[in-house]
Amino acid sequence: AVQVRLVVPMVVVFSPGSVPGDLPRPLPFRDVQEMEISVNLRTSVTSRYEMRYRSTTGQEEAALAAATAREADAALYPLQDTTMGSLTMYVVPETSSLLPQGISVYVGKHRSALVRAGGSLAALQARLREVTQVMSFTASSIAAALSDRVPNGQLSPDARRNLKSSLGYEITFSLLNPDPKSHTVDWDIEGAVNRYVKPVLDKLSLVANFSVDSQILYYAVLGVTPRYDKESSSFLLSAHSLPHVINPVEARLGSSAASLYPVLNFLLYVPERSHSPLYIQDKDGAPVSTNAFHSPRWGGIMVYNVEAPASPQASLPLHVDVDMARVMEVFLAQLRLLFGLSREEVPPEFLLESPGNEGLADWELDHLLWAHTVENIATVSTTLTSLAQLLDKIGNIVIKDDVASEVYQAVASVQSSVTKLSLGHLHAAFQASKEAVTSSERAFFDPSLLHLLYFPDDQKFAIYIPLFLPMAVPILLSLAKIVRETRLRKKEPTKMD
């Protein structure tokens, strides 16, 4: 049974003119809101928002006097509590011009949001609840992290498609050139990785270790022949043929040889000259703007069309310099989607700040950490429980000392992780949960725990009876003889007179 309490420390700061009239107590005061997310009969996650309401300090007021929300956010950043998992919300008056028309919440790049006051406390609290759903975790994101405990049928199959929490990931960028006779493709992948990918991976390095490699594959074709469309004079790949594209290519990617971590493949496909330009069609028949698609837990593919040369007499092969920025914009967006960071389910009156070159906002990182921590704790508890059940069932497995110490360490780490979660220390809880997972996996998958000893009862009979029965016959007969003789001897004295 897993009982976890997730504590989110929140600070709600009222700027002058935004304090609702129906506050229960004068500022500053504290409040706690608890919600139960029950996953199944034995697993429940309680979320607890510890809110501290106060009014602005002088510095914060000065920062909120900025012209746009973005500047205000940047000015407020040094004044905030930036521990992971915490949230700060600044309430601005209803008539404030800081937020654009029609927008009631602005979510910044870090861990803060600007919220428009709603008149009454109840309206404000409803809005604050929406903000916490976006910025920390929702019931469905926690349930998705615990997806193997949810009874079947309650979660849609889509919910289980995010990457599983792992200690490391390997990212492979591949350039597929099926037509080297027509195109000589040059991509500055090293520069692109240093400039665009490393900032994102640096931010994600808190979550896991990442390693990046790249390769170029020649004469690698897609498994599907695209259709020629006369109206747009281009080739089209329809949405339902996309699933069959990946398999013929995968055998050549060589992604499995490198490491034991999950591999994310990002493929850039430059179509052959005879099939250019190639566009991907979505389900409604419209060409996709990014010209890319991705597969959960696998990676993504982008089609890069080469512009037709100005003069038809241009000599082959054409030299192609890939615009790495455009390519990386798509690949990094796909990386976010693979991790489950999508901004699609946000209510319309929210304005989310773009994270820029960092790839993801601080609160999105928190999202990942919440989900992964809960997932790690659930995994550890399942692993240790099943290990205990295995050892109960098979009595004659020998537990080595190092396996035992790994188990103790796993238990200690997971307990520490749960405690830290209930105190609101997200980062420490995540680290502890990672250690717990490492130890428990090492203990569970130790090669010495294999049991090959199964002795069914009928086999025991079949082995021992032919051995002991022939020996037992003369022994039993002699015993019977002894008993008979003693009995006769006892009877004799009574016969004699």
Place this chain on the structure above:
Amino acid sequence: MAAAVPGGARGRAAAALLLLLLLGCCGAAAAGGLQDQAEQFFRSGHTNNWAVLVCTSRFWFNYRHVANTLSVYRSVKRLGIPDSHIVLMLADDMACNPRNPKPATVFSHKNMELNVYGDDVEVDYRSYEVTVENFLRVLTGRIPPSTPRSKRLLSDDRSNILIYMTGHGGNGFLKFQDSEEITNVELADAFEQMWQKRRYNELLFIIDTCQGASMYERFYSPNIMALASSQVGEDSLSHQPDLGIGVHLMDRYTFYVLEFLEEIHPASQTNMNDLFQVCPKSLCVSTPGHRTDLFQRDPQNVLITDFFGSVRKVEITTEALSLDRDVAGFESKFPEEELATEPLKYAEQLPVAQIIHQKPKQKDWHPPGGFILGLWALIIMVFFKTYGIKHMKHVF
């Protein structure tokens, strides 16, 4: 705290409402026709496919078991599962067997119609490495850390695994390599270990041995579907001998399964009920059996390609980031330490040049050792014993 208590109850209702809303949204999305088909297509919820194909018999006359396994391997590769996701265990080498009149081939049809060995067979466990212990290690994942990646089953909770086993078996066991056996209880326990660690989403177990149905009798983990070539008490028979090669080439059940699979292509919608009908008693002589009570979905909705092929769920990428292109280099917060390395030299493994130009070493003279001395002493004693001690003065 007047706000807390109603907040709590409202919070619970809000959570339930949110869950319902999200599920409702998913339901509404399935309203479109094509969308509906796509939803049904992917209802199994798996994201990758693995296959573990095991042939447990050795010796030339068990050619048919190797041919069985290679036929399934061929179908599975053709339908899209890459070698990196297939663990192929063959207990003996038939293609390069000295008794094979057609080396480097393994045929499945007589008159040598179909060579299932092909050009790119990748055998992961070969010959004596196919043991019960290794098989259980592959399934449960308790592998020594030095094992290469190609020998591991790295499945996760969203993997559909196909397990095919063939060889000689009996009531409740399967013989490995003529020296050991795996019982149905051990197999069921291994699958339970896999389930506990969520190493599979759904599992399809196919076995082609005598009394094969006994092997799946003891399964108790969820999401397992099993097929066997014969019931308890029946023998599975082999198909046809080839007079040129001199052995039976395939077993009947796998022969008809292969024929069935040859008509499946990656986009086909054939479901498991058709696979259950393969090889009726008239063709197979034995009665094939199957077990679906542990499986959550209806076999009608399970596509053959859910297990034999690898059709990935795909989504269109609708959003892209906007990156600032004027970024110079990036200073990582966690710079990698530069390790001082010395330039590498190539080390000669066998100094051939030195060896062939070597002059023989001058050996120092040693006095003769104990054995030689003893031998000579014996010879001298025998001589003087025979011919008398008076000859001694001629020697000294």
